[in-house]
Amino acid sequence: MSQKYRPHEFANKVGVSTRTLRRWDASGKLIAKRTVSNHRYYDETDIHKLFNIKEEDRKTIVYCRVSSAGQKNDLKSQIEAMEQFCLSSGITVDEWIQEIGGGMNFKRKKFLSLMYRIQMGEIRKLLIAHKDRLCRFGFDYFEWMAKENHCEIVIVNQESLSPQQEMVEDLMAIIHTFSCRLYGLRKYKKNLKKAITNENN
Template structure:
């Protein structure tokens, strides 16, 4: 699916001002398209042209991840397994990206750089061993981003490359996070009762 962008959105993506985009259009460096309403817009092909990325130069990337340094052997095994898969399937891979970071952490540097490149139209195909190698939660959102920017997302579904211990650690992290939030809410409620006892009493009476 080809994405379309209003001039302000397009300018932000190419790191220019709307005035610069209008000047480029006036100089013939770029040509906008028009909606039935008459408003100008740009699409992914314009984005790739401005960013200097030709369609034939878009790359295929394999992304491999584990949660911690202690799982480095798992990362090596994951990379080796994906290389064997690529050879067996006849898939030509341009880049191999490996990263150590939790699947619930969306601030992984290489992961964020990967998403930025997808949004710029630089990646034609993203391949992962299992969907939780990309993210533990929110996979459908990542798939949507790929679909919107014409990037094919391939999940090989090699479940054996999804360490069980990592999943357990992530589940404990979820429980810990919600426990802390629950404790914080209870502490807040206690402080509220101590600071505003009359207000709490009035609320109970109204109920």
């Protein structure tokens, strides 16, 4: 079932104002659908119509990622394995995306572009070697978001294409982050205690 959007939700999604939606509705450019109770709403077909995206134009994309430039051999192996999988499965790939960046970094340029294109309905199928090639944490959310936008995520589950060293580096990054927060909290408590003592004196 296609996801339904209330006018303000749809306006935010496509980057216009609700006033613009009302104007389009009145002019016939994009006519809102109506519920039984006569409330206006939009769905994915309206996004496709607005951006002139035809079903046959929606893409199948393979996304390959490693964390650092020193893992170029891992990236090459990942790409080769995905090529073999697509070939043996009879999957025609429209676009290959390669990215170097940590799996815990959700600000990766190509990753953000990919998420945007999924939301805009441009992508029919996304293939990845393993869950953590897309992101180290929060995969369930991104999978849900993809399904809401009629994009299928195919996980080849090639464990060998998920470098163990990356996990070690990511775990160290987590420990470092929480250590800094803990240090900051202790420093805050110390300063607070000092301020209270000075106030009482």
